[in-house]
Amino acid sequence: MSDVPPTCLEIAADVQGKKRSAREVADEALKKAERSQERFRAFTLITPEIARRQAMEVDRRLKAGENLPLAGVPYAVKDLFDVKGTPTTYGSKAFADRMPNDDAEVVKRLTKAGAVLIGKLNLHECAFGFTGENKHFGNCRNPWDPERIPGGSSSGSAAAIALGICPFTLGSDTGGSIRMPSALCGTIGLKPTYGRVSRSGGMPLSWTMDHVGPLTRTAADAALVTKVLAGHDPADETSSRREVPDYPAELTARIRNLRVGVMHQWFFEAVDPEVAGAITAALKRFSDLGARQVEAHLPHLEEIVAAHRAIIFPEASSFQQPHLAARPHDFADDIRPLLHAGLFFSAVDYLKALRARRIIRRDWAKAFEGIDVLVTPTTPCTATKFGAVTADLPGGPKPLVRAYLDLTLPFNFTGYPALSIPCGFSKANLPIGLQLVGKPWTESVLFRFAHQYQQETDWHRRLPPTVA
């Protein structure tokens, strides 16, 4: 069996300590990316020139005595973030020649911290889907079983980590697009609080619900990368001025007596027994660590599903209108109806959703007074095969869009932070994900739970058979 790929912390320590050069690390990551590309299609573009140039620059900066928290750490970004000198394709032929003049804010921050970009990652076209299928760049495949979906829309972002190509990637999440592929590919994925990480330089799907966040193998790495990414950006008017906590320093703070909320209604009603069993076992671990399990009740979930649709479709249609007009045939046939759909929602429905958001925000604040984190399955089942349209769940088959997104999208609508961590495997050796949800701005609590859980378990250290 292969060794577990190194973490961000391990790579940065090696490069800072001159055990390896950033250039050597970059070359190795590029080799892995190129080797896996034909089979898994994790990338839309591998960028060896950028990687080698940035790696040499990191080696130079270290020699000059700079302190770089991500020194030489290779990473890749979902191909909706701008990287100067590469097209931001958005996973679509319609944007294939969109050449940005600048890097996205998150890319700038990572470069400043010493990270090395090795490529741009495949995604569901225009981030508008959850299977990772892509007619223009080829379907990204699940490293645990290439016949199955990796999840999406940040499909390549999760697959690249599961394949051991790099220890962190960037994704975006409007209904579950970081957490859901993380669950299906066995990685960690954070959707931060809305406003915590800048969206500037990223293509929008739905302005009021888009979130940018990292995918990693470990919680400690997620804390480190989030610390680099977070903080005010004047170019994104939704970006918060709140101080960024020292997430890595808080990983080992006690979770004893923190309250873990569990809501059986909605989140456990139609869940595969193997998934439910893994979540129950994880809850027992949290109890062993001293946390207290309590009943939780989040109101308005059915209304949230409707409100999410009343927002995402009009906002997506609004953004895409000139692109649809200019290049209608460059969108895949399964994406075009989604982009037209927003035309048929009334302004009254859209505003009702925004008004409902105010009521729901108030009621959720009350519901969260009784808990510190909410624990749910990230998805009710493991990865389905390509082409499936329903998931077989207790109670009967459920449309895939409802099965895969109903447990994640409420937190996009409300802006609450949510983290998916691997918590087990099915009998078919497919990863299972657990979702931790916190109050706004409490990412550090989520990292703390995830990190201490990972000290007690080895799910995150397992490798797909395609890699091992």
Next chain:
Amino acid sequence: MPDPRRLDPQTVHKLATDYSGQPLADQHATAAAAFVTTLLADMQPLRQMSVGDAEPATTYSAAEGQP
């Protein structure tokens, strides 16, 4: 009698063409009509929700302060 909740492909065709400036192929209009009909049916819980006199929540304040 046609179901009033059902969107017909001609309506989709017209609106989508107006919107994009390009004619929409029949099969695409039909696909969009079926899809949108399902989506609009999902709106009922939102339409029935009482929101009193609440104003629309702006995105920034939605999570910035304690609600």
